[in-house]
Amino acid sequence: MLHIADLVVRYGAATAVDGVSLDITEGEMVALVGPNGAGKSSLVNAISGMIHPASGSIELAGRTAQVPEGRQMFPDLSVDDNLRLGAWSLGRGKRDTAAIYDVLPELVPLRKQRAGSLSGGQQQMVAIGRALMAKPDLLLIDELSLGLAPLISEKLVEHLRRINTERGTTVLLIEQEVDLAFDLCARAYVIEAGRIVASGDTAILREDPALTAAYFGGFEKRGTAQ
């Protein structure tokens, strides 16, 4: 459902994404991992149309919605209003939030609360709910676990798994926690300095010694492992 070929994203003279090709089929959950500044967010923002690529092509069948980095709440609005606005582009009469509370029941007691007053995990849940309001075929998640306690991240992962199986939503997950990303997703792309350096089944990638050294051992151990 998503086919990207030779995508290049530039900011002035700096090249953030340097000839990336990537494919996702419908119903898949795919992880995009890599260090800070590798071009992950640029890639996702190009897919969602927030930035225009310098060259290359993005073919997308269906709608996307993004769970942005930093969660990006509307802090002055209630949880319910945050969710409603997620369906802004669908038009009036298609902004009923009830279905979201079925998927994310933790939000029910918070619906009247100001989004700015929520904890990070709660905000991330609102961000996911808000993205789902747009009834996306492809859900783009930019940093799911960043700044969250492991238990809360696991809860979110469970929710995503269920959203994927029950609603059939395709997921592209950007994630720093490679363990978490590989647990959730069957397939992954590894991006470094704007290029895809490895891709394939996460079960196989997990056994790749170079990747293991780079990601599972943590960046600080990289030098000693090599």
Place this chain on the structure above:
Amino acid sequence: MTLFITFVISGLGVGAAYALVGSGFVIVHRVTHVVNFAQGTYAVLAGMLASRLITTGTPHGVGELLAVLVAGAAGLGVGAVVLARRDTPPFVALLITLGLVFVGLAINILLFGQNPAPSVPLLSGSVDILGATTEWQRLLVVPIALVVFGILGLFFERTDVGRAMTATASNRRAAQLVGINYRRMGLAAFAIGGLLGGIAGVLIAPSQQISPYADIPLAISGFTAAVFGNLSSPWLTLLGGLFLGVVGQLLQGYGVGSFQTQVSLILMLVILIVRARALNAQEEAK
């Protein structure tokens, strides 16, 4: 005592108009971060246009309504100029609005001449309040302003467009992500600012002798009221406007002369100095 009451009541009337002008500043600033000094120009345009329409035979009510709508259209026009380019820095936008104030002044003089418009009150006659004789027209401003503020509150809290404007104000990037068109929201804010200025102008023109040159003084008083509301709270702006109106009328009434603009400027300076730290913190948070 009677005199005092007279001054307070007329001050509340003028102050409510400042609050309406000020709330235009607030709404435009919240959504676009632009300080729009044309707010006073809308009031002059609507006030003088209503007078012209009514003296030439348009019935009361219709004339005022048309004038307010024209002010709304003027607001939209100013918005279209200010928001013509994405990412115009707010201080550049402010200069653009100042430029448009002078264009607006020229247009107002061209249309209506330099003299104050003839007074055609919506409500004529006067009433005794605690011994003070007050024109109905002056009394009309406060309840209408309250109703307008109430409607604004409902608009921003209960309608999706209002929520989308608040959303744009609090997180423009997230608003873009969910597909809210920033420019359209900004234009809506400018149009609402025009309507609010227009309502103020129509209401005070009959008792305040509005001429084209009232634009900047009205804008300054409205802006001071808005600063009182931190450029973000309509209700504090209302309070600030009323306070400003009363202080101005008391000073004028007790023979110090008409120093409304100076009073506004001094009050604005005081607020800005006292609140400098809070305002800075707010800017940094953005």
